[in-house]
Amino acid sequence: MTTMSDPFSAMLDALPAGLHDTLQRRFDRHEGILRERLQRLYGHLPGHDAWYAALLAEVGRLMAARPAALQALDATRERQPDWFCAPAMLGYSAYVDRFGGDLRGVAARIPHLRELGVTYLHLLPFLKPRTGESDGGFAVASFDDVDPRLGTMDDLEDLAARLRAAGISLCSDLILNHVADDHPWAAGARAGDARLRGFFHVLPERDQADAYERTLGQVFPEAAPGNFTFDAEMGGWVWTTFYPFQWDLNYANPALFAAVALALLRLANRGIEVFRLDSTAFLWKRLGTDCMNQPEAHTLLQALRALVAIAAPGVLLKAEAIVPTRALPAYFGTADAPECHLAYHSTLMTAGWAALAEQDARLVRAVVDGTPALPPHTSWLTYVRCHDDIGWKHLLPEAGDIGRLAAVADFYNGARGFADGVAFQGSLATNGTAASLCGLRHGDPEAAVRRVLLLHALALAFGGLPMLYMGDELGMVNDHGYLLDPARAHDSRWVQRAAFPTDAAAGPIYHGLRRLIALRSRHPDLAAGVPCTALETSDPALLALARGTRFLGLFNFSDRAVAAPGGHVLRPWECVWLDRESGEPLI
Ligand code: GLC
Numbered sequence: 001m002t003t004m005s006d007p008f009s010a011m012l013d014a015l016p017a018g019l020h021d022t023l024q025r026r027f028d029r030h031e032g033i034l035r036e037r038l039q040r041l042y043g044h045l046p047g048h049d050a051w052y053a054a055l056l057a058e059v060g061r062l063m064a065a066r067p068a069a070l071q072a073l074d075a076t077r078e079r080q081p082d083w084f085c086a087p088a089m090l091g092y093s094a095y096v097d098r099f100g101g102d103l104r105g106v107a108a109r110i111p112h113l114r115e116l117g118v119t120y121l122h123l124l125p126f127l128k129p130r131t132g133e134s135d136g137g138f139a140v141a142s143f144d145d146v147d148p149r150l151g152t153m154d155d156l157e158d159l160a161a162r163l164r165a166a167g168i169s170l171c172s173d174l175i176l177n178h179v180a181d182d183h184p185w186a187a188g189a190r191a192g193d194a195r196l197r198g199f200f201h202v203l204p205e206r207d208q209a210d211a212y213e214r215t216l217g218q219v220f221p222e223a224a225p226g227n228f229t230f231d232a233e234m235g236g237w238v239w240t241t242f243y244p245f246q247w248d249l250n251y252a253n254p255a256l257f258a259a260v261a262l263a264l265l266r267l268a269n270r271g272i273e274v275f276r277l278d279s280t281a282f283l284w285k286r287l288g289t290d291c292m293n294q295p296e297a298h299t300l301l302q303a304l305r306a307l308v309a310i311a312a313p314g315v316l317l318k319a320e321a322i323v324p325t326r327a328l329p330a331y332f333g334t335a336d337a338p339e340c341h342l343a344y345h346s347t348l349m350t351a352g353w354a355a356l357a358e359q360d361a362r363l364v365r366a367v368v369d370g371t372p373a374l375p376p377h378t379s380w381l382t383y384v385r386c387h388d389d390i391g392w393k394h395l396l397p398e399a400g401d402i403g404r405l406a407a408v409a410d411f412y413n414g415a416r417g418f419a420d421g422v423a424f425q426g427s428l429a430t431n432g433t434a435a436s437l438c439g440l441r442h443g444d445p446e447a448a449v450r451r452v453l454l455l456h457a458l459a460l461a462f463g464g465l466p467m468l469y470m471g472d473e474l475g476m477v478n479d480h481g482y483l484l485d486p487a488r489a490h491d492s493r494w495v496q497r498a499a500f501p502t503d504a505a506a507g508p509i510y511h512g513l514r515r516l517i518a519l520r521s522r523h524p525d526l527a528a529g530v531p532c533t534a535l536e537t538s539d540p541a542l543l544a545l546a547r548g549t550r551f552l553g554l555f556n557f558s559d560r561a562v563a564a565p566g567g568h569v570l571r572p573w574e575c576v577w578l579d580r581e582s583g584e585p586l587i
Contacts, residue, residue: 007031007035008027008031008056010053010054010057010060011057011063013057013060014057014061014064015060015063019064023063026309026310027310029309030306030309030310033303033306033336033337034303034310037299037300038052038257041251041252041254041296041300041303048254058258058262059261062265062269063310063311063312065269066312067269067271070314073164073273073314077314081376081377082529084120084316084342084379085377085529086528087520087521087522087526087527087528088117089120089465089528090119090465090466090467090468090517091118091121091381091383091465091467091468092113092116092120092121092122092467093124093383093387093467093469094106094121094122095123095124095387095497096123096124096126096150097149097150098498098500099470102150103126103146103155103158103159104155104158104159106121107158107159110163113166114166115514116473116513116517117514117518118168118468119167120168120169120171120274120465120467121169122171122173122274122467123171123172124136124137125140125147125175126146126147126150126172127140127142127143127147128140128141128145128146129147129180130181130245133243133487134180134245135243135491136493136497139245140179140180140183141182141183141184142183142184153270156270160271164271164273169273169316170272170273171316171318172267172274173278174263174267174277174278175278176249176260176277176279176280177241177242177246177248177278177280177282178240178241178247178248178279180247181231181244181245181247185200186247189202190231190233190234191233198250198253198256199253199255199256199259200234200238200247200248200249200250201239201285202235202236202237202238203237204235205236209228211287212287212291213227213228215289215290216290217290217292219242220425221426222425222426222490223243223425223490224242224243227240239285241282241291242279248282248285251283252284252285257300257303261303265308265311268308268311268315272315273314273316274318275315275317275318276320277304277318277319278320279320279321281297281323281327282297283297284296284300292323293321293327298330298331298333301319301331302337302338302339304317305333305339316341316342317339318342318381319331319332319342321343322344322388324394325367325370325371325397325398326397329343329371329372332375333375335376338375338377341377342381343381344381344383345371345382345464346394347367348364348367348368348371348380348382348458348459348462349382349384349390349459350394350395351363351364351367351398352364352455352458352459353412353430353455354392354395354399354405355557356451356573357407357411357417357419358408359541359559360540361537361540362540363395363398364458364534365534368462368533368534371532374529376529379463379528381465381467382458382459382460382462382467383459383467383468384452384455384456384458385434385469385472386469387469387496387497389431389493390412392430393405393428393429406427409429410427412437413427413430417439418439418443418447418448418451419436419442420439420441420477420478421437422495424491431492431493431495431496432478432495432496433471433477433478433496433498434455434456434469434472435448435475438451438452438455440452440477447559447572447573449507449508450571450572450573450575451573452472452509452512453509453512453516453575454556454573454574456468456513457516457555457575457577458543458553460516460517460526461526461532461553461577463527463528463531463532463547468513469496470500471498472509473513474501474506474509474510475504475507475509476501478496479494479495479496479497479498479499481498482495482497519577519586519587523550523551523586524548525547525548525549525551526547530547530548531547531548532545532546532547533546537565541557541558541562542555542556542557542562544565548580549580549581550579550581551577551578551579551580552578552579553578554568554578555570556570556571556574558572558573559572559573568583
C-alpha cells in the first residue's frame with residue numbers, strides 16, 4: 001500500500017501509463033543509490049522524506065515531458081552504454097559568438113564539423129549571463145534562458161536537433177558551483193528572501209571568512225584575490241571562489257540541490273546530451289581544508305547521476321575538475337556508485353606541454369603510469385588546449401619540484417625558445433593557442449606544425465574522447481585584442497578566444513589532424529576502454545604508448561632525431577603510429 005509521500009508513487013502519478021514499466025526498471029536499478037546518497041547529505045534535516053518525495057514528483061513530471069525523440073535516444077543508449085567510448089568519437093569546443101555568430105550560425109558550421117569527424121560539440125556558456133563582465137558566460141543569470149545575443153530557447157532546441165541529425169551530441173556547461181550576482185536567486189537573497197539566502201554561503205563576520213582562508217587556495221590570485229566578497233545587502237561575506245560576481249552555491253541546502261538538479265533535467269529536455277559540470281571540485285566546503293574534492297562533492301555527483309539515470313539516461317555527465325592526477329579518477333565513481341561518464345584528463349594535457357618544453361617525455365610517462373583503469377562505460381576527455389589557461393602546479397606530484405614547473409612556465413611565458421605564451425595569474429599558468437605555444441610565429445613553421453600534431457596525436461592515442469579546441473585545426477594564433485577591453489584586459493585567457501578564422505585555408509595542421517582522426521576512427525584498440533601503457537624507452541625524449549595488441553604510438557618530444565625500436569628514426573617533434581605486431585606505420 002503506497003502513501004502520498006511514497007517516492008515511487010509520486011513519480012508514477014506524474015507519468016503516462018506507457019512509461020510505467022520504464023520507470024519501474026530504472027527505479028529498481030538507481031533509486032537505491034539516489035535515496036541513500038541524499039539521505040546521507042540531507043537525512044538529518046526536518047521534513048527530509050517529504051522533500052524527497054516532492055523532488056521525485058518533479059523529476060517524474062520532467063520525465064513525462066521529455067520529447068519522444070529524446071526518449072528514443074535514452075532507450076538506444078541504455079542498450080549501448082559505452083556508445084561514447086568508440087574510436088570514432090571526436091569532440092570540439094567552441095564559443096557560440098566566435099564560432100558562428102549565434103546559435104543559428106553554429107548550425108551553419110555543421111559541414112565543417114562533419115568534415116573533421118566531430119561527433120560531440122561543446123559550446124561554451126550560452127545561457128543568459130550576468131550583465132556586464134561575466135567570465136565568458138560562466139556567471140549565469142538564468143538556467144532557463146539563452147543569452148539573447150545568441151538566440152532563443154527555440155534556436156537552441158533547433159540546433160540540438162540538427163546536430164543530432166548530423167550525428168553530433170550537443171554539450172553544454174552546467175555551472176554548478178556558482179551563479180551570477182544578478183541571478184534571481186542572488187537578487188532575491190539580497191532583497192531579504194531567507195529561503196534564497198540559504199542558497200549561498202554568507203559569513204556575517206570577517207573572522208569566519210579568515211578561518212576558511214587559512215587553508216583555501218586561490219583560483220585568480222591577481223584578478224580576484226581571496227575567496228569572499230563583502231556584500232552590504234547580504235550583511236556579510238559571500239563565498240566567491242572565482243570572481244566576486246560569481247556566488248558559490250550552498251549544496252548543504254537540499255532546496256538548492258533540487259533547484260540545480262531540476263534545471264539540469266529541464267535543459268536535457270531541450271536536447272542537451274552532455275553536461276560539462278563546471279568546477280565540480282569545489283562543491284562542498286569544509287573548515288580546515290582547501291574545500292576541494294571533498295567526499296560530499298562525490299556524494300552529490302552520485303545523486304545527480306542517479307537522477308539522470310532515472311529521468312534522462314541518454315545524457316552524459318562530464319566532470320571539469322582541474323586537480324592533480326590522483327584526485328581525478330574519483331570523479332568517475334565506481335561501477336556500483338557511478339558519478340561522471342567523462343572527466344577531463346587535465347594532467348595528461350599539462351604533461352604533454354611540459355614534455356615539449358623540457359624535451360623529455362618522462363612527465364607524460366609518470367602521468368600515464370599514475371592513471372588507473374576506469375570503471376566500465378566511462379572515458380577520459382583528452383585535449384591539447386581549451387578556453388582556459390594551462391595550470392602548471394597540478395603536475396607537482398609528478399614533477400616533484402615547483403622550481404621545475406616554474407622553469408616550464410617561464411619557457412612558455414617568457415618568449416624564450418619557440419613558444420609565444422602569456423602568463424596568467426602569477427606565473428604558474430600560461431595562456432595561448434596551440435599554434436602560438438608551439439611556435440608557429442617563431443622559427444621553423446614546419447617544426448611548429450609537427451609540435452601541434454605531436455600533442456594532438458597524444459590526445460588522440462591515449463584512450464578517451466579527444467576534443468579539439470576551436471581554431472586549433474587551422475593553426476589559429478594568439479589574439480591580443482582583449483587588452484583594449486578594460487573589462488577583459490586583466491584576464492589573459494582571452495588571448496585564445498579569438499573569432500574562428502573563417503578565411504584561413506586548410507593547411508598542414510588541418511590535413512595532418514584529419515589523417516590522425518581517420519586512422520583513429522578505424523582502429524579498435526584506440527577505443528576509450530582499451531588500457532594504455534607507457535613502454536620503457538632508451539631515450540628520455542621518446543614516448544612509446546601501447547594500446548591493446550595492435551597499436552604502438554611513438555612520440556619524439558625533442559628537437560633532434562631519435563632512434564626508436566624497430567629501426568624507426570623519428571624526426572624532431574615527430575610522431576609515428578605503428579601496427580604493434582608488424583611494426584609498419586598505420587595507413
Ligand atoms: C571553469 C571554467 C572557467 C571559469 C571557471 C569559473 O574553470 O572553465 O573558464 O572561469 O570555471 O566558472
